[in-house]
Amino acid sequence: MAIKAVRGVKDVFPPEIARWQRLEGTARRILEPAGYGEIRLPIFERTELFARGIGDATDIVQKEMYTFEDRSGDSLTLRPEGTASVVRAYLEHGMTVWPKPVRLYYLGPMFRHERPQAGRYRQFYQIGAELLGADDPVVDAEVIALLMEVFRSLGLADRLELLLNSIGDAQCRPAYRERLAGYLRLRLKDLCEECRDRVERNPLRVLDCKKPGCAPVIREAPEITHHLCGDCRSHFERVQEYLGALAVGYTLAPRLVRGLDYYTRTTFEVLSRDLGAQNAVAAGGRYDGLAEALDGPRTPGIGFAVGVERVVSLLSEREGDSPLKLLLIPLGEEALRALLPVWLAIHRRGLPAEIASGGRKLKAELERANRMRASHVVIVGAEELGTKSALLREMKSGTQQQIPLDGLHDKLMEKLAGEGKAR
Ligand code: HAM
Numbered sequence: 001m002a003i004k005a006v007r008g009v010k011d012v013f014p015p016e017i018a019r020w021q022r023l024e025g026t027a028r029r030i031l032e033p034a035g036y037g038e039i040r041l042p043i044f045e046r047t048e049l050f051a052r053g054i055g056d057a058t059d060i061v062q063k064e065m066y067t068f069e070d071r072s073g074d075s076l077t078l079r080p081e082g083t084a085s086v087v088r089a090y091l092e093h094g095m096t097v098w099p100k101p102v103r104l105y106y107l108g109p110m111f112r113h114e115r116p117q118a119g120r121y122r123q124f125y126q127i128g129a130e131l132l133g134a135d136d137p138v139v140d141a142e143v144i145a146l147l148m149e150v151f152r153s154l155g156l157a158d159r160l161e162l163l164l165n166s167i168g169d170a171q172c173r174p175a176y177r178e179r180l181a182g183y184l185r186l187r188l189k190d191l192c193e194e195c196r197d198r199v200e201r202n203p204l205r206v207l208d209c210k211k212p213g214c215a216p217v218i219r220e221a222p223e224i225t226h227h228l229c230g231d232c233r234s235h236f237e238r239v240q241e242y243l244g245a246l247a248v249g250y251t252l253a254p255r256l257v258r259g260l261d262y263y264t265r266t267t268f269e270v271l272s273r274d275l276g277a278q279n280a281v282a283a284g285g286r287y288d289g290l291a292e293a294l295d296g297p298r299t300p301g302i303g304f305a306v307g308v309e310r311v312v313s314l315l316s317e318r319e320g321d322s323p324l325k326l327l328l329i330p331l332g333e334e335a336l337r338a339l340l341p342v343w344l345a346i347h348r349r350g351l352p353a354e355i356a357s358g359g360r361k362l363k364a365e366l367e368r369a370n371r372m373r374a375s376h377v378v379i380v381g382a383e384e385l386g387t388k389s390a391l392l393r394e395m396k397s398g399t400q401q402q403i404p405l406d407g408l409h410d411k412l413m414e415k416l417a418g419e420g421k422a423r
Contacts, residue, residue, distance in 0.1 A: 008122030036103040041085040047075040053084030055261025064112040078111035091296040100133030119278030130303035141242030163253035166236035169264040172229035223254040262287040282306040325374040326353040331381035345409035
């Protein structure tokens, strides 16, 4: 039995990779002009970073981390997300003294040992952005607007819904948490087993339960937005005003809680109407206490992460995604030697081209050209060598023309670049 990839991971290769590249390119194109610089973070960190950053009581830390002891006996963890690492790097490299706010973005794989299903992987990719050192509500609106710009640019805006909530801060959340726990204790027998467990440990997570049995309890639960302190309420109102000014549409979701403990105030999620159970394509929020939880100075921050696989699955393959491709077909050794420098010259000028090895029959090569969706082929056989020419064939129409071998690459470039532009 040949070795297979492990459960919950996937290979990405052509043609699907074109959609990954489109999403990554779009995110860079939207974020960089808005002042976000790329940060490349390590794939593994000290386990303690995530335990303290994401929170000991969360599902991620309790059940989902890939944690291992390395050969020096240190406990390390494959990163389950990027925000804790960004804040760690921010503190470690003295970015606290950079002009604020500091805007960073990252892309790369994350690891969570969840039960694999459609849209849920154990290694998955995120594109994330973080804005550090500002707690003005206008930056919440900025971050959310840029996220939605990525989707708009990809033509996905109509198929997505932005959910918005505020979950308060250290001032008002403890009281709400108690109130919610009090309510849940009264409804304990109506809750699923997991939620019963959560009532004392992490009652807000009950609001996130998808089991139908818990739905009525959740529906009648007290809403956090009714229990925000004055500062959190006015922050949230201004976020909404600025989103209005930016014409970013959203739905208020008072029961939106997030699976990571570092969140304060603004939280949001982008849902797709076209995906199944794993329909969150991006999520994020404010984390004003995270830097302090990592022993740094108070550093408010807000950010988001896009689930790359989920967004890619919404992108359809675009007509014309396949670039203009040229296959050079030499028939025999001498023809191969004549075409090799032509191939390299074309390649240097950036036109996608491949060259056959010269050892196969014309018919087989033409079939291959069809399979690779080449738009043109160039054929050189004994006859062409005799007349010092090459045959350029347009695959779709089958029309052919003779071109002198001398200066062939220039003529090919002229012809094909012209057609490329016209496409
Ligand atoms: P998160 O909600 O855990 O937030 O993940 C963000 C997105 O990553 C999800 O909405 C989903 O699209 C994708 N995702 C999560 N788990 C999986 C999985 N197992 N398979 C496939 N896709 C997945 C965070 O990670 C925060 N760090 C976001 C953030 C940034 N908050 C502030 N700044």
